[in-house]
Amino acid sequence: MDSIELSGDPRHRRRLTTRIKGSLRDVRSQLALLNRQISLRLELRDIDIDCLDLISAHGPISPTALAKQAGLHPATLTGILDRLERAGWIVRERATGDRRAVTVRALPDRLGEMYGLLSGMNTAVDALCADYTPDQLELLATFLENVTTAGRSATADLEKS
Template structure:
């Protein structure tokens, strides 16, 4: 008579929390974010530098081209090309007083606002749903850790830029 008992494999146990597993999760989030930014840039016919400059303008508001170059780490010549592309695509406007280029300001447009809403609102909704599962204490801890990781990245970028 055959044995009819089957051994059911145990559920794999998740790895023990460790610095290495946390760093792996951070790398996974970073890779997924890069993939998202690439897809957004491709969808709207712009490149990653263009998208980064739009994000800076969203965060900081209207800027002079020189300040945008500084904030993005791009050269003034590169910013001119970025702004030409973004203006041609209808995502920014450039305006100043008269012909005085010193007063020129770059602003995001209504078309950009629609693109932002259509692209990033669903992303924010999904993230908010995941974060809603956390307790207030967990949210506080997550905010602190993410803030510290962002500062670690900024410090690392400054170190890499040193001669």
């Protein structure tokens, strides 16, 4: 593509960019509402669900690494892990090689409950993706990965200031 084709009409491009940013805010809001409904059903707090998702995706994980990924103070995370452990969602285990180190891992049987509640959303996304070509899906996946990277960078910048 040449630069003229990429740039197009600047006003149209600004409108599309504004539309994308608005859609990203809408997606964030809608996913927050979905997570809230899931946490109500599972009798967990929203932050508990967020941490459980991180543990599921990155575990076994140390509490220190989890606190960093979740952007939480370690003392706050301790309370969350206590609640999740009491409710049977996670276990704390001694890390191999260092008796003092602990890792946290999600219990697969309990995660099935959460995944069941997410099945409607997962099915809807699968149906949406079926309408796109592999090249379009690659573009969308790359865009969303880049948005995630931009979010991490913006978060880090705010943490520094």
